[in-house]
Amino acid sequence: MATKKQNKKLDLIIKTNGRIFLCEAKHLNTSGGGQDKQIAELIEIISLREHNKNISYIAFLDGSYSSILLSDKDGGDKLITQRKEIKKYLLHNPNNFWANTAGFRALFKE
Numbered sequence: 001m002a003t004k005k006q007n008k009k010l011d012l013i014i015k016t017n018g019r020i021f022l023c024e025a026k027h028l029n030t031s032g033g034g035q036d037k038q039i040a041e042l043i044e045i046i047s048l049r050e051h052n053k054n055i056s057y058i059a060f061l062d063g064s065y066s067s068i069l070l071s072d073k074d075g076g077d078k079l080i081t082q083r084k085e086i087k088k089y090l091l092h093n094p095n096n097f098w099a100n101t102a103g104f105r106a107l108f109k110e
Helices: 033-047 064-070 077-092 101-107
Strands: 012-016 019-027 055-062 097-099
Touching: 019 033, 033 055, 033 077, 033 097, 055 064, 055 101, 064 077, 077 097, 097 101
Parallel strands: 019 055, 055 097
Antiparallel strands: 012 019
């Protein structure tokens, strides 16, 4: 994995129907310095791209901050920047996903 952090290990690996999903999961209820670091780590995960199209990265965020981040409500410059980065990397890496609990369930419902 080409992350910037040495010895990074993901929280979950799912293999189904010939596909591999590499997942990093966080649960956040508030924003702040420590949380910003965790959001940056999730954003880094979806910025990764594999040559093998059967490998996808999932950034899973649950908790009340997930609802804030995924909403359209104004939340200041940092929140706007985080949303822009998430959208940018998902557009550049269409095999990757950003999901909350409902999105994670929908992704694997099949």
